[in-house]
Amino acid sequence: MVFLLCEAxxxxxxxxxxxLVEVRFTDAHHQQWTFVDKWPVFSGEDLHPDSSYPVxxxxxxxxxxxxxxxxxxxxxxxSVAPWGLESLEGRIEFAVRAxxxxxx
Numbered sequence: 001m002v003f004l005l006c007e008a009x010x011x012x013x014x015x016x017x018x019x020l021v022e023v024r025f026t027d028a029h030h031q032q033w034t035f036v037d038k039w040p041v042f043s044g045e046d047l048h049p050d051s052s053y054p055v056x057x058x059x060x061x062x063x064x065x066x067x068x069x070x071x072x073x074x075x076x077x078x079s080v081a082p083w084g085l086e087s088l089e090g091r092i093e094f095a096v097r098a099x100x101x102x103x104x
Contacts, residue, residue, distance in 0.1 A: 003043055003058030004078060005100050011049040012036055021047050023057060028075045028095045033087045035059070041083050058102060059085060064093065074098045 004025060012020035016038070023035045023042055039047040043058035061078040078101070079093050086092045 001103065002061055002063060002078075003102050003104075004061045004080065004094075004096060005102055006035075006042070006057050006059055007054040008039070008042060008044075008047055008051070008057045009054045011047070011051070011053070014049070019048065023059070025059075025096075025100065028097050033089070033091065033094065035080075035085055035087055037083075037085060041085060059083070061101075063101075066098075076101060 006023045006025040008021045008023050010022045012022050019039055020036055021039045021042065024032055026032045043060070044056060047055060059080050060082045061080050062082060064077040064079055066076050074097055075095050076098050077093060077095050080086065081092050
């Protein structure tokens with residue numbers, strides 16, 4: 001399993017249960033993206049309203065392509081579709097740096 005490293009930046013709401021958090025990351029093109037979903041969707045520690053934000057979390061993802069030229073060698077195209085997740089803008093595919101991915 002591969003995870004995109006992100007930061008949970010705030011608790012959004014207690015409803016629907018078990019609660020919603022806002023999670024952000026910056027892609028390989030320096031654009032910031034935001035997800036809002038139930039906290040168990042994101043790997044890492046249990047989150048709650050009193051957590052000390054930001055908190056590093058992971059988003060389960062699929063690797064679609066890897067860079068194959070000198071200028072994109074460390075860029076990976078991913079999809080966050082495994083959990084049915086999408087950014088606030090409705091995107092599910094992103095170009096990220098390889099060092100933004102982890103298997104744990």
